[in-house]
Amino acid sequence: MTGSVVFDPILPWAVIWTLAALGAVMVAFALWRGLSGWWLRGLALGVLLVALANPALQEEDRAPLSDIVIAVVDESASQRISDRQAQSAAALAAVEAEIRALPDTELRVVRVGDGEGDEGSLVMTALAESLAEEPRARIAGAILITDGQVHDLELAPQMPAPLHVLLTGHEEDWDRRLVIRNAPAFAILGEPVSLVLRIEDQGRVPASAGTSADLTISIDGGEPQTVRVPVGEDLELPVTLPHGGMNVLQFQVAASPDELTDRNNSAVVQINGVRDRLRVLLVxxxxxxxxxVWRNLLKSDASVDLVHFTILRPPEKQDGIPVSELSLIAFPTRELFVEKIEEFDLIIFDRYRLRGILPTSYLENVRDYVRNGGTVLVAAGPEFGSADSLWRSPLADVMPVQATSRVTEGGFRPTLTDVGRKHPVTQGLEAQAPEGGWGRWFRQIELSATSGQVVMNGAGDRPLLVLDRVDEGRIAVLASDQIWLWGRGYEGGGPQLELLRRLAHWMMKEPDLEEEALIAAGExxxxxxxxxxxxxxPGEVTITGPDGAETTLSMQETAPGRWSVVWEAPEMGVYRLAQGEQRAVIAVGPSAPREFEETIASGDRLAPVIGPTNGGTLRLEEGAPDIRAVREGRVAAGRGWIxxxxxxxxxxxxxxxxxxxxGWLYLLLAASLALGAWLREGRFGRRA
Structure with missing residues (x-):
């Protein structure tokens, strides 16, 4: 039970204060005139002003409330290192026992896991949210059970009571981690790119750790290479990407048996391999x-360097024109087909026939160029079935077709084969057909496929477009020279530009057009x-996680030639995928998450937040502290207690x-004081 005096004025306070000012002036005037009852007049006026203020006695019946202590338990990934989980559990049990022993005190326990994505330990966010749910007048303190590696310090709330940290871990802990300081997002194929790496030691590093470590490097999960590198120094590593598209580079530092964790001993870099310039020879x-058609397609791509030669006059034509006047420049056959043939990414023979311009030895070079990794596209016309066809040259050794010497004249509509509906070069082209279907072509060279994949058929369901791989290279044969009708929009036309673009890029080994591929994308x-x-x-896909655990998944066909499955990765890190001979590597989140950038338990980061609250930081390896009640503003932590x-x-x-x-009493007092002033100044005053 408590009491206090409250006021409920009869008149506004402004009026009361105005009357008080006037009364003070009148009392002062009476004093100046020497009236002996001036003080009685002042008292009478004061009683009237108090009556106008209407004072009252307010009594409250109060029930005490218990104090609240908030315990925030950090259960993020770094808290699962070593014996920190056991330390946290024991500390929480000790805190609960201590709070139960205190009178009128309650404990609120808040558990904090990993933040979404790679946000780290959001301990301060959890503390602020918990404070917002409780009356601040009841908060007697807060206790953080953590390793001190908090990643949202800027969100630390204003504490109305002491804030303490019970620190997990051990003072003797040490850890080694791999840091990628600089890695480009893309690199040009064939040119080395420099990555800057660094191996760092943290904590109390023992002498047995050494000053160098083994670094293992692998690309796309391939054969790893191990090198010895120094610790504590920036290492510039030149890397040449093996293929176009996404290259996944994984770096791994050998783990020491006594370090805290090896989760930060690895790092993954994804670099997109791009070609600087694509060199194409069109004959x-x-x-x-x-x-x-071919020239416009290739010239429209700014990344393509095109060398184009057209034979305008066959050598057998004799009309007396000097050879020096037949062309602006001489056809550099030896330079192109002997000295620099390996520099080209693609060679296109467009209605080319054997006329003696290219000797047999040069065509043998083209055949060997294909087998060694080069690519050749043959766009055939009526000449392909004649005696001077390329099919009758050394190139026949790598061609996937045989010519029958027949040329079909008459309208037909190209169609996709079952393989063509699955092959990336032609997959989905039917969806781009105009109303009524693709326009017709009117000439096709009769071929029979001996190898490779027939992706398009023409007249009489005979092969129209055949793709094949020969050793390390690729070759394609288009058995018609009338694809230009699609470009002209004849009978609605067709996807000429898209088909030729895909064909050219498949020939140049673009990863997005590989017909056999295992692809993983993460979000x-x-x-x-x-x-x-x-x-x-293709069967099931096997996923190997960062901890070595394997998961087998079945895939569903979502489109012709395309199978897929969606899977939730249980943790961040590097995953290896295998399905038959196909392999893929994907990094889900960073290979070394933010939680593992700093793994040594330390209270330094939290010190600016703890200090102003008079709280303290105690290591749990020294034992759980006692909890005491202290007065507000006093130091709230000491050796073995908080x-x-x-x-x-x-x-x-x-x-x-x-x-x-x-009210009547106020009037009686005021009247009595006024009467006393009159008597003193009147009758009693005259007697005096």
Missing amino acids: SGEPHAGER GARMTITRRTIGED GITPRGAHVTQDVRVAALLP
């Missing part, structure tokens, strides 16, 4: 309506695995208000 055997923890194949069901501040919060159950004096 047109004669001028024809579709000749500019957060969700992994989308896609298998491209021109075969049947303090909380009782707040004395209460709830008011009943309020009673009674007038301090009845």
